[in-house]
């Protein structure tokens with residue numbers, strides 16, 4: 445059956461001659477092995493058994509990935525005679541399928557007369573992230589533009605309530621908010637994410653989730669001593685007293701952006717007022733065409 449001179453690629457296992465009693469009625473079975481070292485065992489007597497050494501029972505039939513553990517998919521394949529659905533593995537989620545819809549991002553943007561994007565506001569606690577996020581949302585609202593704020597503090601009241609402030613939990617906090625922000629942007633909304641997000645790597649991973657230009661990083665460039673003097677929640681005081689451990693800027697790091705789209709500096713006079721800061725962002729959005737479809 446094999447063409448002369450043809451060698452299967454390493455991720456294929458080629459086998460022929462299954463019994464016609466096999467429920468899948470396969471002529472050829474290809475097992476697409478995700479883990480390079482794994483293999484399959486095939487028994488052609490009685491029933492067809494396919495086993496990948498990684499424990500899964502995925503095969504690719506005529507190029508379509510099939511899961512032999514999924515009885516509904518198998519039944520569908522054998523009863524209807526249709527080519528089985530292509531399934532994917534993403535992270536720990538196996539046998540999943542992306543569903544497309546005829547209403548797309550462009551349709552939603554046309555409806556809203558704006559372009560979906562993410563404004564990512566990063567900075568120390570007390571630097572004014574939430575204040576600017578609200579001022580920005582307000583300004584956009586007045587222009588008839590739809591925005592939604594994902595504030596770190598607020599999201600930790602619900603979706604991220606299981607996370608602490610240790611580095612890996614902060615990373616997960618940022619990853620989840622990045623993914624949610626991406627969904628908002630996909631929906632056509634201008635999503636304003638305001639969270640400390642102290643690590644460059646985590647912010648860059650969120651940037652990478654979006655099409656070029658759609659992730660707009662805004663750095664609240666406010667010195668620690670100013671944030672500490674504001675201390676609206678008394679957290680710096682507690683951190684200095686050693687009653688909060690791992691507080692950003694005190695005994696936990698903050699990595700300022702190296703190359704972000706907008707820097708909002710704390711200065712006396714120009715740029716110090718939150719509404720003026722918000723207008724800097726609005727002008728940027730306008731200039732880049734996000735305030736029209």
Ligand SMILES: Nc1ncnc2c1ncn2[C@@H]1O[C@H](COP(=O)(O)OS(=O)(=O)O)[C@@H](OP(=O)(O)O)[C@H]1O
Pocket residue numbers: 568569570573574595596597600609613614615617618638639640641642677679688689690691692696
């Ligand atoms: N250890 C420690 N470090 C920093 N901040 C702390 C900490 N513990 C509690 N808080 C409060 O949590 C708010 C920051 O949450 P974020 O989700 O934005 O943080 S992070 O992005 O995961 O670093 C932050 O809110 P903001 O002041 O609005 O930044 C604080 O109120």
Ligand SMILES: Nc1ncnc2c1ncn2[C@@H]1O[C@H](COP(=O)(O)OP(=O)(O)O)[C@@H](O)[C@H]1O
Pocket residue numbers: 567568569570571572573574575576674676716717718
């Ligand atoms: N541009 C600003 N100038 C002066 N005070 C500000 C400014 N922005 C915010 N504040 C004040 O600083 C404190 C912290 O602001 P907030 O928005 O809660 O910061 P963050 O969300 O970064 O913790 C609040 O008391 C707020 O009123």
